[in-house]
Amino acid sequence: MTFDGAVAVVTGAAGGIGAAVCRALAREGATVVGLDRAWDIGDGPEQRESVDVTDEAAVDDAFARIARQHGAPGIVVNAAGITYRGPTIEASTESWDAVLATNLRGTYLCCRAAARGMLERGSGAIVNVSSQLAISPPGGRAAYVAAKQGVIGLTRTLAVEWAPAGVRVNAVAPGITRTPMIEAIERDPTASAEFAARIPLGRFAEPDEIAGPILFLASPAAAYVVGEVLVVDGGYTIP
Numbered sequence: 001m002t003f004d005g006a007v008a009v010v011t012g013a014a015g016g017i018g019a020a021v022c023r024a025l026a027r028e029g030a031t032v033v034g035l036d037r038a039w040d041i042g043d044g045p046e047q048r049e050s051v052d053v054t055d056e057a058a059v060d061d062a063f064a065r066i067a068r069q070h071g072a073p074g075i076v077v078n079a080a081g082i083t084y085r086g087p088t089i090e091a092s093t094e095s096w097d098a099v100l101a102t103n104l105r106g107t108y109l110c111c112r113a114a115a116r117g118m119l120e121r122g123s124g125a126i127v128n129v130s131s132q133l134a135i136s137p138p139g140g141r142a143a144y145v146a147a148k149q150g151v152i153g154l155t156r157t158l159a160v161e162w163a164p165a166g167v168r169v170n171a172v173a174p175g176i177t178r179t180p181m182i183e184a185i186e187r188d189p190t191a192s193a194e195f196a197a198r199i200p201l202g203r204f205a206e207p208d209e210i211a212g213p214i215l216f217l218a219s220p221a222a223a224y225v226v227g228e229v230l231v232v233d234g235g236y237t238i239p
C-alpha cells in the first residue's frame, strides 16, 4: 500500500485518529498536510495549518493554498470531530449546533473543497469518519448520532455523484478508540470496564487500528469500493 507522490489532507490532524492517519500516510510516502483548529500536541504532521472546518472561507482558502503549494490533494480524510456526553433532555441547543456544525457541516465543506480539484483531475479518494454510534445508538449523544448518521448519508450521496468522475467517497465507523476524545471514559475505571465488556474483542481500539482501514479505503487496493461504510469496532455493532 504505497502513497508515493500522493498529496493528502487530514482534518482533525492534531487528534488521536487524525495524527495516526497522518503518520501512516507519511510512512507510505504521501505528502501530508494536517488541518486542525488547535495544535497543542508535540507530534503530528510536519505540515500543518490552523483551520476551523466549520468556517467555509477558511476551508476553501486552505484547500486552494495547499493546491498551489503541493498540487490538488488526491486523498482527503475528514477526522475533525467533537462529542459530548449526557442525556438528550439535558443537552443545550448550543451543543446540538456545535456538534452538527463540526461533525457534519465541517465534513461537507471539506469534501466539497477537496472535490473541486479531484473532479477536475478525474481521480481522488475521500474517507469520512462516522462512528459505531451511528449504527447502534445506545441512547444519549443525540446530536453526535444524528451528525454521524448524516456523515453516512453524505458519504453515500457524494459517492454516487462523484464516482462517475473517478472520485471515490467512503467512510469508516470506528468503535471506541483510545484518543483524547474518550479521556473521560478512560479516567473512570467502572465506565471503562462496562464499555469494554460490550465489545466482543474486549478492549478499545488503538488509533493505528483505525488508521489502517482508513488507508485501505484511500488506497488503490480499494479502487472498486464506493460509498462503503467500513465498521471498525471490535464487533460492538454485531449483537
Ligand SMILES: NC(=O)c1ccc[n+]([C@@H]2O[C@H](COP(=O)([O-])OP(=O)(O)OC[C@H]3O[C@@H](n4cnc5c(N)ncnc54)[C@H](O)[C@@H]3O)[C@@H](O)[C@H]2O)c1
Binding pocket: 011, 012, 013, 014, 015, 016, 017, 018, 035, 036, 037, 038, 051, 052, 053, 054, 078, 079, 080, 081, 082, 083, 102, 106, 129, 130, 131, 132, 173, 174, 175, 176, 177, 178, 179, 180, 181, 182
Ligand atoms: N475516539 C473514539 O472513540 C471515536 C469513535 C468513533 C468515531 N470517532 C470520530 O473520529 C474522529 C477523530 O476523533 P478522535 O478520537 O481522534 O478525537 P480527538 O478529540 O483526539 O481529535 C479530534 C480533533 O478534531 C479537532 N477539531 C474539533 N473541531 C474542529 C474544528 N471545528 N475544526 C478543525 N478541527 C477540529 C480537534 O481539535 C481534535 O484535534 C472524530 O470525528 C470522532 O467523532 C472517534
